[in-house]
Amino acid sequence: MANIPQWFAKGDWFDVCSCDIPCPCEFAQAPTNDRCFGVLAYHVRTGRYGEVALDNLNLILLASFSGNLWTGQARDLKMGLFMDSRADDKQREAMGMIFGGNAGGFPAWLSGVTGHGEMVGMEVAQIDFEVADGLAQWHADIAGKVGAAAAALNGPTTPAGKRVQTLNPPGSETGGTVATWGKTLRNRVNAMGMKWDVEGKSSKHIPFDWSGPGKD
Numbered sequence: 578m579a580n581i582p583q584w585f586a587k588g589d590w591f592d593v594c595s596c597d598i599p600c601p602c603e604f605a606q607a608p609t610n611d612r613c614f615g616v617l618a619y620h621v622r623t624g625r626y627g628e629v630a631l632d633n634l635n636l637i638l639l640a641s642f643s644g645n646l647w648t649g650q651a652r653d654l655k656m657g658l659f660m661d662s663r664a665d666d667k668q669r670e671a672m673g674m675i676f677g678g679n680a681g682g683f684p685a686w687l688s689g690v691t692g693h694g695e696m697v698g699m700e701v702a703q704i705d706f707e708v709a710d711g712l713a714q715w716h717a718d719i720a721g722k723v724g725a726a727a728a729a730l731n732g733p734t735t736p737a738g739k740r741v742q743t744l745n746p747p748g749s750e751t752g753g754t755v756a757t758w759g760k761t762l763r764n765r766v767n768a769m770g771m772k773w774d775v776e777g778k779s780s781k782h783i784p785f786d787w788s789g790p791g792k793d
Contacts, residue, residue, distance in 0.1 A: 581680050582627030584671070585788040589620045589708045590751045591715045593725045593764040593780045600779035603756055605647040605748035614641035614773055615764055616725035617750070618717035619676065619785070620706045626671035626680070634668060635661045635704040636676055637717055637725075639771050646691040647748050654694030657769035659702045659719060669701070675787070682789030683752040698769030708782065712740055712757050715782055722768040727759035727780030743781075751785035 594600055594615030596608050617638040624631035639657035644650040658676075660669050674680040678688030702722065708715040716726035730741045741758040749756065759780035766773050 581674070581790040583788075583790070584624070584626040584675060584680060584682075585786075586621050586624035586631060586675055587786045588622040588624070588784070589715075589782065590618065590753075590785050591708070591717075591725075591727065591759070591780060591782040592617045592750065593727055593761040594778060595764065595773070595775050596779045598730065598760060598779045599743075599758055600781065602646060603743065603746045603748045603750075603781060605645070607645040607650075608643075612641075612643050614766075614771075615639075616717065616723060616766065618704075618706060618715075618725055620708065620717075621672075624675075626675065629667050629671045631668060631671060634664050634672060635706045635717070636672055637702075637704055637719065637723060638676075639723070639766055639769065640694075641771065642694070649690070649692070651692060651694075654692060655697050655771070656694050657697050657771055658699040659704060659723070659768075660699065662701050662703045675789070680789050682787045683785070684787065685789070687750070687752075697771070700769070711738070712782055714762075715759065715780075716762075719768075722766070724763040724765035726762040728762055730758040730760050746783075749783055751783045752787070753783040753785055755783065757782045 637659040642654040678685040
């Protein structure tokens with residue numbers, strides 16, 4: 578890809594959404610009641626876009642849609658983006674190129690499958706992001722605008738200290754091969770014309786390991 582430097586980004590991704598557990602989207606099916614709305618949160622543990630370091634930066638995407646994203650049948654896809662306030666202009670530009678699907682790699686492939694939708698807003702914000710050791714819980718919050726948190730899913734037959742996981746999910750939002758399931762503690766949004774507040778629904782954590790230009 579012309580003028581796109583070599584880049585990589587490795588880190589944590591999770592979502593909280595309105596689907597019943599387990600979210601059908603992860604299995605490349607239409608969402609519960611044919612409608613999904615939620616928060617997608619990213620933390621770059623380590624990354625670089627050319628000479629621009631991206632370590633420890635966060636990004637939050639708000640999304641709502643109807644229909645099956647994976648079959649090209651999604652409707653009314655709307656998205657809102659929050660960039661990490663700790664990033665400088667070059668880092669924000671690099672993050673926008675990568676996560677917007679303009680720099681190749683898995684995000685570009687994913688955009689080609691699911692479509693770009695309507696971007697209803699973009700803001701810079703302080704993002705509080707944490708994934709607990711052992712994947713016991715995860716959260717990402719923006720004061721007054723976004724609250725996303727989940728605890729690891731468990732039940733009567735879940736072995737102590739183990740996680741409920743799906744290997745090689747057919748609808749992995751990051752291309753990662755291990756999805757760890759959680760139960761939403763909060764999925765609250767009041768920003769960019771989007772507003773919802775649900776809990777007790779589906780969540781999953783999937784790592785990402787991307788590079789470009791070009792498909793991984």
